[in-house]
Amino acid sequence: xxxxxxxxxxxxxxxxxxxxxxxxxxxxxxxxxxxxxxxxxxxxxxxxxxxxxxxxxxxxxxxxxxxxxxxxxxxxxxxxxxxxxxxxxxxxxxxxxxxxxxxxxxxxxxxxxxxxxxxxxxxxxxxxxxxxxxxxxxxxxxxxxxxxxxxxxxxxxxxxxxxxxxxxxxxxxxxxxxxxxxxxxxxxxxxxxxxxxxxxxxxxxxxxxxxxxxxxxxxxxxxxxxxxxxxxxxxxxxxxxxxxxxxxxxxxxxxxxxxxxxx
Amino acid sequence: xxxxxxxxxxxxxxxxxxxxxxxxxxxxxxxxxxxxxxxxxxxxxxxxxxxxxxxxxxxxxxxxxxxxxxxxxxxxxxxxxxxxxxxxxxxxxxxxxxxxxxxxxxxxxxxxxxxxxxxxxxxxxxxxxxxxxxxxxxxxxxxxxxxxxxxxxxxxxxxxxxxxxxxxxxxxxxxxxxxxxxxxxxxxxxxxxxxxxxxxxxxxxxxxxxxxxxxxxxxxxxxxxxxxxxxxxxxxxxxxxxxxxxxxxxxxxxxxxxxxxxxxxxxxxxxxxxxxxxxxxxxxxxxxxxxxxxxxxxxxxxxxxxxxxxxxxxxxxxxxxxxxxxxxxxxxxxxxxxxxxxxxxxxxxxxxxxxxxxxxxxxxxxxxxxxxxxxxxxxxxxxxxxxxxxxxxxxxxxxxxxxxxxxxxxxxxxxxxxxxxxxxxxxxxxxxxxxxxxxxxxxxxxxxxxxxx
Numbered sequence: 057x058x059x060x061x062x063x064x065x066x067x068x069x070x071x072x073x074x075x076x077x078x079x080x081x082x083x084x085x086x087x088x089x090x091x092x093x094x095x096x097x098x099x100x101x102x103x104x105x106x107x108x109x110x111x112x113x114x115x116x117x118x119x120x121x122x123x124x125x126x127x128x129x130x131x132x133x134x135x136x137x138x139x140x141x142x143x144x145x146x147x148x149x150x151x152x153x154x155x156x157x158x159x160x161x162x163x164x165x166x167x168x169x170x171x172x173x174x175x176x177x178x179x180x181x182x183x184x185x186x187x188x189x190x191x192x193x194x195x196x197x198x199x200x201x202x203x204x205x206x207x208x209x210x211x212x213x214x215x216x217x218x219x220x221x222x223x224x225x226x227x228x229x230x231x232x233x234x235x236x237x238x239x240x241x242x243x244x245x246x247x248x249x250x251x252x253x254x255x256x257x258x259x260x261x262x263x264x265x266x267x268x269x270x271x272x273x274x275x276x277x278x279x280x281x282x283x284x285x286x287x288x289x290x291x292x293x294x295x296x297x298x299x300x301x302x303x304x305x306x307x308x309x310x311x312x313x314x315x316x317x318x319x
Numbered sequence: 320x321x322x323x324x325x326x327x328x329x330x331x332x333x334x335x336x337x338x339x340x341x342x343x344x345x346x347x348x349x350x351x352x353x354x355x356x357x358x359x360x361x362x363x364x365x366x367x368x369x370x371x372x373x374x375x376x377x378x379x380x381x382x383x384x385x386x387x388x389x390x391x392x393x394x395x396x397x398x399x400x401x402x403x404x405x406x407x408x409x410x411x412x413x414x415x416x417x418x419x420x421x422x423x424x425x426x427x428x429x430x431x432x433x434x435x436x437x438x439x440x441x442x443x444x445x446x447x448x449x450x451x452x453x454x455x456x457x458x459x460x461x462x463x464x465x466x467x468x469x470x471x472x473x474x475x476x477x478x479x480x481x482x483x484x485x486x487x488x489x490x491x492x493x494x495x496x497x498x499x500x501x502x503x504x505x506x507x508x509x510x511x512x513x514x515x516x517x518x519x520x521x522x523x524x525x526x527x528x529x530x531x532x533x534x535x536x537x538x539x540x541x542x543x544x545x546x547x548x549x550x551x552x553x554x555x556x557x558x559x560x561x562x563x564x565x566x567x568x569x570x571x572x573x574x575x576x577x578x579x580x581x582x583x584x585x586x587x588x589x590x591x592x593x594x595x596x597x598x599x600x601x602x603x604x605x606x607x608x609x610x611x612x613x614x615x616x617x618x619x620x621x622x623x624x625x626x627x628x629x630x631x632x633x634x635x636x637x638x639x640x641x642x643x644x645x646x647x648x649x650x651x652x653x654x655x656x657x658x659x660x661x662x663x664x665x666x667x668x669x670x671x672x673x674x675x676x677x678x679x680x681x682x683x684x685x686x687x688x689x690x691x692x693x694x695x696x697x698x699x700x701x702x703x704x705x706x707x708x709x710x711x712x713x714x715x716x717x718x719x720x721x722x723x724x725x726x727x728x729x730x731x732x733x734x735x736x737x738x739x740x741x742x743x744x745x746x747x748x749x750x751x752x753x754x755x756x757x758x759x760x761x762x763x764x765x766x767x768x769x770x771x772x
Contacts, residue, residue, distance in 0.1 A: 197417055221417055224459045229645060235611070236646040238629070239638045241662030241705065256648040263687045264644050271412035278369055279415075279426040279473065280400035286431050288424045288438070 057114075057191050064107050065296070066193040071202030073297040074190045080308045081186045085179045091171070093311055094178045100307070101185045108192050118188070122181055129180075130173035137169025145170075196220050198289070205291055211283050218272065229264060233257050321345040321368065321481065321512070326382030328363060328372060337363040339536045341382070347480065350503070350513040352520050355533030357692060357720040361516040364533070365483045367391070368514070370399035387480065401430065404474035408486040408718070410466035413473075419461070420445065420454040422469055426477040437476075444476035448502065463597065464495030471502060481512040488517065489718050492596040492746035496522055518720055519747060560584045560620075561709055561740050562608055567617035569603060577603045579763040581617070585742065588735050590728075592751035593744040595760035601744035602713055604760070608742060609638040609711050622708055634663045637702035639712040643694045646701075647686035652678055655686045655697060659705035667704050675730065676700040692723035699727060703734055710734065712743035716750040728753045 066074075081101065088094050110118075134145075144164045151162035190199070197217060204213045237253055238244065244253045323343040329336040338360050345351055353361050366372040367384050370391040384391055386402055407413055416422040423444050427437040445451045448468050453461070461469060467487055474482065484503075488496045496519075504526055507513055515523060524530075532539040562585040569578040578600045585591055593601045606612040608621065610629040621627050622635055637659075640646060649655035653669050656676075660667035673679045676696050681689050686697055695715065702710055710731070716724055728750075731741045743754070751757050759767040 195417075197421060217417075218415060221415065221458070225411055232640055232642070233645045233648070236640055237648065239609070239611075239633060240646075240659040240701070241634050243662070260645055260648050260687065264642075267644070268412050271407065271409060272415075274371060274375065275407060275413040275470075276415065277371060277375060277396050278400055278403075278405040280397040280429040280477070281425075282397055282429065284431065285428040286434060286437060288421070288428055288434060288441075290434075 057188055059195055060108060060110065060192045062108060062193075064109070064193065066104060066107055066189065068294075068296065069193075069300060070291050070293055070297045071194050071198045072206060072291060072293070073301055074194060075199075075202055075206065076301060077304055078186060078190060080304055081182060084308060084311060085182055087312055088315060090315055091175055091178075093315055094175055094182075096311065098178045098182045098185075101182050101189065104189045105185050108189060110188075110192065118185075122177075122184075125180065126174065126177045129177045130170045131165075133173030133176065134165040134169040135163060137166045137172060139168070142166040142168045198291075201287070201289060201291060210285075214281075214283070222268075226261075226265065230257060230261055233260050320347055320385075320387065322383075322385045323367070324383045324385075326367065326380065326384055328367060328378055328380040330363075330376060330378045333378075335536075337536050338367070341538055343531065343538065345512060345514065347512055348507070348510045349528045350507050350526055351515070352523060352527040352530045353514065353516045353533060354518075354520055354530065355539075356722050357690075359533040360536040361533050362485055363536075365405065365485055365514065365516060368481070369403045369405045369483055370394070370396050374399075397430070400426070400477060400479065402479055403481045403483060404477055404479035405483040405485065406467070406471050406474055406487050408489050410463065410470045410490075413470040414458045414466060417457055417459075418454075419450060419456050419458055419469060422458055423450070423454075423472045423476050426473050430477060440476045440478065444472045447475065447505065448472040462495075464491050464498060467491065467495075467499065468502065475506075479511075481514065482506055484513070484515045484517070486517055486718075487515075488519070493748075494596045500526070519749070521749075559587050561587050561622055562742070563618075563620045564607075564614075565618040567607065567614045567619055569607060569612065569614045569616075577763050578607070578614070581763075581765060583758070583765065585740060587740055588738065589756055590731060590735055590741045590754045591743075591756045591758060592754035593742070593758050593760055594746065594748060594751045595744075596746065598762075599760040600763040601760055605638070605711050605713055605742065605744055608709075609636050611638065634659075634665075634705055635708050637705055637707035637710045639698055639702055639710070639715060641714040641717055643698035644687065646698045647694060649686060651683050652686055652689065652697060653682045655701050656704045659701055663705060665706065667706075669704070672700050672704050675733070677726075692719060692726075695719060695723065696727060696730070699730065703730075703739075707739070709740045709742065712741070714745060715743050716745045716747045724750055725753075 081097070084097050088097060143166060145167050147162065147164040149157050149160060149163040151157050153162075194202070200208075200213045200217055204210055234244075234253060234257060237256060242253060242256070243249055321344070323341050326338060326341045327336050328338040341364065353364065355361050363372070366376060367380075368386065368391070372378065373380065373392055374396050386399070391399055414422050415425050420441060424437050424441045427440050432440070442451075445454050448471060450465070450469060450472055453465070458466070458469065467490075471482075471487075488499050491499065500522055503513055503515070503523065507526060513526075515527070517523060520530075562583065564581050564583045567578060567581040568576050570576045581604065593604065595601050603612065607614055607619065610621070610627050610632040613626070613628070619626055621632065624631050647655055649658045653673060656669050656672050657667060673682055678689070678693060678697060678700075681693065686694065689697065695718075699710070699712070699715070715727060719727070735741055741754075745751050756768070756770045758765050758769075
């Protein structure tokens with residue numbers, strides 16, 4: 057999941073608007089209970105995702121993850137659903153089928169469990185898709201800027217910026233170390249082999265990172281870094297943001313009200 | 320103006336002073352080269368000028384340092400940074416932001432300048448350093464040369480009077496070094512004071528007003544140090560070929576060929592250096608020779624194996640990556656040497672290898688705690704201990720001073736005397752001249768193949 061360089065209206069929204077939208081969706085995920093409304097929530101987030109015109113491979117990956125998660129949650133919830141009333145669809149092991157049936161109390165699949173699993177998945181997917189929308193439409197540094205202006209300490213913001221910035225070089229380093237091990241004859245086969253390789257990967261990787269950290273610290277010192285600084289980029293709330301926030305807040309309350317009144 | 324008066328400095332927990340009785344005056348606008356072996360105190364001297372000593376490294380000192388009329392102790396680092404800017408060796412660890420233009424502004428933001436001021440300084444720096452067209456690029460996508468240029472830009476935007484460079488071009492190829500020459504010239508023309516520490520300094524001499532030699536923490540007399548004696552070798556006779564490549568082509572994707580019709584024969588006992596700029600295909604060629612990559616086209620035979628895969632060559636061909644630190648994973652120096660042979664189920668004489676590496680005293684030290692030069696030697700020795708028939712080294716000279724490089728090449732000659740073959744790549748022409756044979760590469764082709772006597 058990476059930033060997508062596009063010019064959509066979601067990209068142009070202030071990062072704070074998107075973070076607030078995240079909070080709203082989180083509230084809805086907890087509050088909403090009816091299948092139709094959860095589906096509506098999922099569908100709205102899906103539309104936002106669609107507006108970003110994500111690459112085919114991203115859509116494919118998302119789809120595979122979601123389908124797998126959906127099937128697994130539905131099946132597992134189907135078996136382990138314990139609230140009454142529950143309707144049995146299939147019985148795999150009846151409670152009176154001897155020893156196994158006795159200790160397990162019988163294994164059956166329940167209709168309510170499957171529905172419950174589907175709903176849980178809808179909740180999970182809404183959250184997942186919205187995080188994807190935020191990450192794909194906001195440049196990492198802008199997202200941090202948004203968080204900082206909403207109260208996150210600046211030093212933590214700097215730490216996160218630097219760590220994101222160094223992920224690619226850390227991965228490269230790890231890749232080279234593993235290759236160097238193979239070239240020295242280490243055979244990476246089976247779980248034990250992987251464990252051995254990993255055990256030998258960590259010391260050089262960590263020590264190299266520490267050396268690097270020291271160099272980075274010195275470079276930050278000579279660039280006058282103290283934590284207190286002018287922010288070149290300032291976030292501005294545009295009418296677009298206000299409109300979007302207004303509409304989403306209205307939408308959120310409508311969904312909640314509908315649920316409470318129509319129940 | 321910079322004045323250093325009988326200044327001595329000792330690092331915390333160190334027994335010996337790193338700098339002893341330094342006297343130096345540098346006029347505004349002067350360009351000074353500081354040279355000397357590793358550990359001679361060059362970097363420490365720079366730290367005294369940019370305030371890292373005493374603000375980050377405590378230690379004890381006597382004598383005085385004065386920068387434009389103030390001492391580093393009087394002012395916090397943030398204030399010193401307005402006068403003195405420092406560019407370090409590794410550009411990777413000097414870039415903080417994800418986008419080029421954000422990184423150029425990083426230092427100015429830290430100086431808490433007004434926003435308009437930052438923008439104008441940033442844009443000026445981008446133009447001056449020729450980075451304007453790539454200002455929106457992601458920093459990790461830049462090439463090594465451009466990353467270093469970016470590191471200079473971010474210092475430049477802070478508008479210091481004095482620029483300190485601590486081995487800024489060690490990791491660069493000839494082309495990028497030429498570019499860097501222009502940058503330093505540009506700074507000098509603007510009236511900035513430039514103090515440069517560099518091992519491969521020859522290219523920069525025309526720009527320098529003065530050369531300061533350092534030795535064991537002191538400023539030495541202007542005498543050339545005695546050259547390390549190296550036996551001259553006769554070119555190895557092409558007895559039997561261990562590497563043979565015919566019309567080898569390779570590309571990481573189908574459109575661009577990184578290697579274009581390579582024909583090479585390397586005989587047993589040879590030491591061959593591949594020279595050329597970044598992107599000329601040196602590293603790719605070495606990776607093919609070691610079985611890490613397979614050619615798309617052409618014939619290749621290594622140690623009498625036709626088109627070998629990596630599995631065939633592990634243990635028989637040793638490969639050393641550029642950064643030795645990523646290749647030392649054992650708990651002690653002696654275990655490091657025994658690691659490769661152990662994996663291959665071979666017996667090895669650790670004592671002898673410790674002896675020739677000169678690391679006997681450090682046998683129980685953790686490999687990551689010995690000095691940079693020793694780590695490079697250890698990485699090579701650990702490969703030698705596997706008794707491979709060929710050793711391939713990718714840029715082994717990076718970050719090494721001449722003394723260590725001479726020691727390393729002597730080890731490699733010793734190894735070829737025992738029947739081994741050595742292939743290495745380097746963008747340091749002088750390092751290459753110590754090899755028996757030098758092959759120059761350009762844009763994926765070999766353009767010159769000469770045997771030096």
